[in-house]
Amino acid sequence: MKHDAPRPGHDSARKAPPVPRLEIRNLSRSFGGQLVVDNVSLKVMPGQVTCLLGPSGCGKSTTLRMIAGVEMQDAGEIHVDGNLICDTVFRVPPERRHIGLMFQDFALFPHLTVGENVGFGLKGAAEAKRARVEELLGKVGLLRFIDEYPYSLSGGEQQRVALSRALAPRPRIMLMDEPFSGLDNRLRDDIRDETLDVLKAEDAAVLLVTHEPEEAMRMADEIALMRDGRIVQQGAPYNVYNAPADKQSVAFFSDINVIRGTVRGALTETPFGQFLAPGVPDGAEVDIVIRPQHIKLDLDRGGRGPSPTAQDGVAARGEVVRARFMGAESLVEIRMDYDGSILKATVPNVFLPAPGKPLWLMIRRDRCFVFPATD
Numbered sequence: 001m002k003h004d005a006p007r008p009g010h011d012s013a014r015k016a017p018p019v020p021r022l023e024i025r026n027l028s029r030s031f032g033g034q035l036v037v038d039n040v041s042l043k044v045m046p047g048q049v050t051c052l053l054g055p056s057g058c059g060k061s062t063t064l065r066m067i068a069g070v071e072m073q074d075a076g077e078i079h080v081d082g083n084l085i086c087d088t089v090f091r092v093p094p095e096r097r098h099i100g101l102m103f104q105d106f107a108l109f110p111h112l113t114v115g116e117n118v119g120f121g122l123k124g125a126a127e128a129k130r131a132r133v134e135e136l137l138g139k140v141g142l143l144r145f146i147d148e149y150p151y152s153l154s155g156g157e158q159q160r161v162a163l164s165r166a167l168a169p170r171p172r173i174m175l176m177d178e179p180f181s182g183l184d185n186r187l188r189d190d191i192r193d194e195t196l197d198v199l200k201a202e203d204a205a206v207l208l209v210t211h212e213p214e215e216a217m218r219m220a221d222e223i224a225l226m227r228d229g230r231i232v233q234q235g236a237p238y239n240v241y242n243a244p245a246d247k248q249s250v251a252f253f254s255d256i257n258v259i260r261g262t263v264r265g266a267l268t269e270t271p272f273g274q275f276l277a278p279g280v281p282d283g284a285e286v287d288i289v290i291r292p293q294h295i296k297l298d299l300d301r302g303g304r305g306p307s308p309t310a311q312d313g314v315a316a317r318g319e320v321v322r323a324r325f326m327g328a329e330s331l332v333e334i335r336m337d338y339d340g341s342i343l344k345a346t347v348p349n350v351f352l353p354a355p356g357k358p359l360w361l362m363i364r365r366d367r368c369f370v371f372p373a374t375d
């Protein structure tokens, strides 16, 4: 009978893969001959937050509007729970898509109370509506304002009322377009966290549009990085940050340093020693990209620097141009002896060497990215 014993994972291995709450396939849209959304595909699971992250004008809002049904795609399909809701022929109208919307310039109805605002889209018996309104206002900590009018609330409180209103009809999907950008910084962090808690508890699939990497890192289970209408990379925040697709992707998240090199035998010689450039043909140029927090600084010891190591390669000498205290870290700019270029390094806490002071720099091998040179 031993072979009949249930194996761990046996059931789940046989189950069909989970169906995404929202899936868009090969969505495209042009305006006046300009391709604004270019073959975008994306899945969002229930209870998950996916951030569509990219610079202003890259097509994020247009993508969201097509999902909401207020903009029509030129090509591609939208599915909810595995069912087609929109292609170029068939189209479920926006009001029947069970999608909640939240935008930066949300507007509460000024002549309705907070409770009436939240209950606005709800149908059914008054008691059930009231219960749902109270439940949501309780979750966002605003139950005491239920009979007040919106003007008496702060910006952050109004934002939470708008969130409650969007969530009241239990949308299958929440689409949020830069919903926090109207709030001041300190307030924003708290409201982001609260919003996330409420969204998770409601089990909606969330597609959040933002141009701010920090917001995406803070909120997202998955980040879809968008540029020029295309998704260039998609994955968990850790992976998108630490295994970027290209130089621009690194630069979108942080300051970068770039060291140009030429490849010989899958290696690039630099003043910091050799870097691997697997698969790059001889004579081709590569960019070694390194974030300021991954440059190591060392003091000059009578004209000499630290000894080479496997992890950090060879040290190269430079002189401090400028050092600034940034709060959690210090930013030091160094002019390099080898070619006069300036590299930026950040150091935790306070490190403010005087201009002209010699320093030795090393580069963490496992923290740099080598890409074919693109310009």
Ligand SMILES: Nc1ncnc2c1ncn2[C@@H]1O[C@H](COP(=O)(O)OP(=O)(O)O)[C@@H](O)[C@H]1O
Binding pocket: 031, 032, 036, 054, 055, 056, 057, 058, 059, 060, 061, 062, 063
């Ligand atoms: N209705 C429209 N008519 C013409 N151009 C538009 C329209 N909507 C958006 N665009 C253009 O499409 C591009 C992408 O816009 P959008 O999706 O709003 O970008 P994002 O939200 O990423 O900032 C922009 O260049 C914008 O000017």
Ligand SMILES: [Mg+2]
Binding pocket: 057, 060, 061, 062, 177
């Ligand atoms: Mg936008």
